[in-house]
Structure formats: structure tokens, C-alpha cells
Amino acid sequence: MIARPLPVRTGEEAVRVVRALGTHRYVHGHLHAIHALAFHALAGDDTGERAPAALAAACGWAAATLSDPTIELDSKDPRLLREASLDELLAVLAGFWIPGSAADRAQERLLDAVHGLGMDVPLHAPFDETVEDDLHPVLVDAGWELRPLADLDPLRHRGVIEAYGEPIAYEAARFEEQSAIPARVTLQELPALGVAELVRGVDADGELIEPLVLWTEGEDVYHDYLLRGVLRAAKIAGEA
Numbered sequence: 694m695i696a697r698p699l700p701v702r703t704g705e706e707a708v709r710v711v712r713a714l715g716t717h718r719y720v721h722g723h724l725h726a727i728h729a730l731a732f733h734a735l736a737g738d739d740t741g742e743r744a745p746a747a748l749a750a751a752c753g754w755a756a757a758t759l760s761d762p763t764i765e766l767d768s769k770d771p772r773l774l775r776e777a778s779l780d781e782l783l784a785v786l787a788g789f790w791i792p793g794s795a796a797d798r799a800q801e802r803l804l805d806a807v808h809g810l811g812m813d814v815p816l817h818a819p820f821d822e823t824v825e826d827d828l829h830p831v832l833v834d835a836g837w838e839l840r841p842l843a844d845l846d847p848l849r850h851r852g853v854i855e856a857y858g859e860p861i862a863y864e865a866a867r868f869e870e871q872s873a874i875p876a877r878v879t880l881q882e883l884p885a886l887g888v889a890e891l892v893r894g895v896d897a898d899g900e901l902i903e904p905l906v907l908w909t910e911g912e913d914v915y916h917d918y919l920l921r922g923v924l925r926a927a928k929i930a931g932e933a
Contacts, residue, residue, distance in 0.1 A: 694880070694882070694908040694909060694910045695908070695909050695910070695913075695916075696822075696906045696907075696908055697906065697907045697908070697909055697916070697920065698904040698905070698906050698907075699904065699905045699906065699907055699920075699924075699929075700904075700924065700929055701901065701904075701905050701927075701929060702900060702901060703790075703895065703899045703900055703901060704786070704787075704789075704790025704791050704792075704894070704895040704899050704901060705787075705790070705791050705899060706927070706929060707786065707790060707901065707905050708783055708786050708787045708790065708791070709927040709928065709929070710905075710923060710924065710927045710929065711782065711783060711786060711835075711883070712779070712783055712927070713922075713923040713924075713926040713927040714837060714881060714907075714923055715779040715782070715837060716779070716926075717919065717922060717923065717926070718849065718850065719839050719840050719845075719850065719853065719919055720837050720838075720839065720840075721837075721838045721839055721840045721841070721844075722837070722838040723779065723835075723836065723837045723838070724776065724834075724835070724836060725776065725777040725778070725779065725781070725782040725833075725834075725835040725836075726774040726775070726776060726777070726831075726833075726834040726835070727751070727774065727775050727777040727781065727782065727785055727832065727833050727834075727835075728773055728774055728775075728830050728831065728832040728833070729754070729755040729758040729759050729773050729774075729775065730755075730759075730773075730803060730806050730807070730830060730832060731785050731789075731803070731832040731833060731891065732748060732751045732752050732754070732755035732775070732785070733752070733755045733756070733759055733802070733803075733806060734788075734789075734799045734800070734802040734803035734806065734891075735748055735752065735784070735785065735788045735789075735799050735802075736748075736752040736755065736756065736802075745784045745787075745788060747780045747781060747783070747784040748781060748784050748785070748788075751775060751777060751781050754775055755775070758772065758773060758775075766810050767810045767811065767812050767830075769829065769830075773830070774834075782833070782835055785833060786833070789803075789891040789892070789894070790891075790894055790895045790899070790901075791899060792895070792897060792898065792899045800891070800892045803888060803891060803892060804888070804892060807888055812829075812830070814888060815828075815887060815888050815889040817889055818889070818893075818902070818903070819889045819890045819893045819894045819902050819903060820884060820890060820894070820902070820903040820904075820905070820906070821889075822884070822906075825884065825885050828885050828887045829887070830887060830888070831885045831886070831887055832886055832887055832888065832890075832891055833883070833885070833886035833890075833891070834883075834885050834886075835882070835883045836880060836881060836882030836883065836908075837880070837881045837882075838878060838879065838880055839879040839880070839881065839911065839915070839919070840879075841870060841871075841878075841879065842863070842866055842867040842870050842871075842879075842912065842915065843867050843870065843871050852918065852922070853914075853915055853918045853919065856914055856915075856917070856918040857914055862914075866912050866914065866915075870911075870912070877911065878910070878911070879910065879911030879912065879915060879916075880908075880909065880910040880911065881907055881908070881909050881916070881919075882907070882908040882909075883905075883907065883908075884905075884906055884908065907920070
């Protein structure tokens, strides 16, 4: 896959870009796997604090999951992951990355939970690609599958078709995709996010510690066109 740094400076901008990535007309499918610990950290408590409305169901699921005696909470048991909606993904990212008292409490609750399970709090810098394969627990794993070129409608999706310039260039790319063995899938994925990324991913002013990278697989022309549209939709200054 190819790493494409996104021109976002803050957690709030990152949330806007993720929203745009998940709502454009070229999305064919998605998978947002979010760990129970992330939802638990954003749940309300006995002080009267309430979870964001978009997370009410997810936080209830997390409470039940984390109290299940058949699940080892420090393991990689897939039952600790929820196939989340885009709204839940956005609420989780906003809950940790947009500064304020709610984010401070969520970060503290997450660290307390990790300590309570006897797990090590990562010492590596947030968004360190060299440790991604060993990241545990993975708290957010999110990505999108895009429509195959062969499925694009000449009218509804003409923007990306025209981005290839000459019609023959698009037809050649479509043929190459269709004839690939194994089948070629066009993907866009966020980096895996663990404790370090959610707790230390932004500074006190909400600035991202490191650029947010989007990992892509598939036709460059396709991705370039979509990312320009995504950045415009997210109102990111200086978008390509």
C-alpha cells in the first residue's frame, strides 16, 4: 500500500476528513473495527457525565463485553471489537482528539483501564509506522473499499472517468483491474490507532503530533481525484 500524508493540522480537521472519506459516492463498503476499551473510555460516569449520543449503543455494548467472564480483556479476542458505524468512528476520534475536559477524562479513563488490565502503556511516539505490526491493543482499525472502475456509472461517476484524460486511458485502467489475478481491490485505510495515538495523538492545542497518513491501494489517478474531492468537502485549506 502507498502512504499518503494528509494536509490536516488538527484533530478537528482529521475528523472532518474522515467524515468526507466515508460519505462520498465512490465508497463501496467499509469496515470500522473499534475496541471496547475505546468506547468504555468515552462512556458516562457517576459524576453525571454522559457519553456522546452517537455512542450510546456502543458504550452499552462495551460495558457488556468488558464484563463478560469468558473474554480475556488483555487478549486479541475478536469479541472485543465492534463493527462500528461511521458516526461511531467519528465520535470516537472526536472524543479523544478534540481538546477539552471530555477528551481529558476519556484519555485518563483509557490509561486507567490499560493499567488495570496489567498492560503496558506504549512508550513509542504516536503514529510510529515501525511498531504498527506489534500494536496492542489496536483500538481503531478503519478503512473503505472503493467501487471498482468497471462499476462506475458514466454519468454519476464521470468525474473520476474524466480525470484519466483520454477515454482510452480509463479503459486501459479498467481492463487491467478486471483482468488482474488475484482480483484487485481499491482500498483506503487509516493507520491502526492504539493507546498512544488516542491519548497522545494531539497536543494540548489540538494539533496533530504527526501528519495523519492515509494508506491506499489501487489506481493513483482514482485516489488522486478522490482525495482532492475529500479535502474540498472537508474544507481543508490548501487542498490539492
